[in-house]
Amino acid sequence: MPPLEAWEKVLISGDEGDAFFASSHGALDCMDCHGGAEGGSKEAAHEGLIRDPSENPRESCGGEGCHEAIVENARGSIHFLLSGMRAKVSARTACPVENDPNLAAGFETSCNKCHTTCGQCHVSRPLCVGGGFVAGHSFEATPSMINQCTACHGSRVGDEYRGKHKDEIPGYQFDIHYRKNSSLGGKHCVNCHSGDEMHNGMGDDRYAVAEMPRCEDCHSNVAASNAYHTEHWGELGCHVCHSQDYRNCNACHPPDGGLESPSYLTFKIGKNPLPHLRDYEYVVLRHVPIARDTYDGWGYTGGTPNYDDYPTWKYTSPHNIQRWTARTDTTGGQSCWEACHNSPATTEGFFLRQIDLDQLSDEAAANEPYIVPDGPVGEWGD
Amino acid sequence: MHRSRTDQLLGSLFLALAVFAVGCSELADPLERPGGNCVSCHTDQAILETVAEPDTTSEEPEGEG
Incomplete structure (x- = not known):
């Protein structure tokens, strides 16, 4: 996403300006x-200026005769409230974010920068990346994937979707749904993530959002399309077989405390930490760590008494889907199960195992329920 | 009443100075737009290049994925 000069961010001109007026x-x-x-x-002239009127959507976009119905739901959406992230902070600290001034202020500064508004999806770049009109102040029904969606969802979803990891993994490919010549009409986030999901999606976890797309929404007739689907459909999340390596975090946003290590690419299968939201048995997990003292830097003194109760290897849906991956590649005549079932109990293996938890200074207990046994898959039993 | 040549010259000088003063007041600060509106500035690249201040809040976030 190219940077904008300060004047470019607020200039209304040219064809786009004419269209807006x-x-x-x-x-x-x-x-x-x-x-x-x-x-x-x-x-x-700027005395009392409101940079983003849609921060208060009821009084702006939801005004009488305007977008009342959309705003009434959208102001409670997971995008507007960051309710998922808020819930995670509240859960680990055993303190609702809004109940402690330090927690609330810290969340506002460190986490809420990616809170979005109507305007930051339909008019300008998000404020977290400096704002600026996307199309000369025009209100675009479809957000810009580059300037809006992946402005926030960039370092993981955006980079994975566009295949940006080639420098780290030779041969890394963009998500098959991104293909320009895809029969799906490819490329844009909104092909799967509808306005209905954005406006009405609510919950304390993004996987709790009822409108979130599922692979099966389109791929509903492949459950028996091959022996592997027949064997594993419904048991394994689709990404277990069809995801490439993905970005894993190792640093948190708070200015003091927390973790400060570079992110890294890896791939790990583990037990489903969200069985109440997804009924797979095994899914792909992304490392999203947090330190016990992460919130100390916010001036919050309550610590994280529930730290061990919430995993840091978390359910994820990498946007880097390919038919042929390290699990499904049968080049040379090997079957899919050979690559997967015999994956070694090492940190390079496909599965999240004890050896992976042994590398983590303080997160082992939180993730213990989601690792698999060390032996080959055939020896795991029920 | 017959005006002296001196009076005429002084009057002309005064008039010229008045015109000059009015003209300068228009040129002194093009950014002062009494009665102007938002659009007159925000559609003018030259104006915005002069007055726009760099945004210090820019940051590439590690977004949720």
């Missing part, structure tokens, strides 16, 4: 949404 939004008086004052210098 010809639109219903452009016909409004700027001050009706943005406040400010008439005339004078920049400082005088």
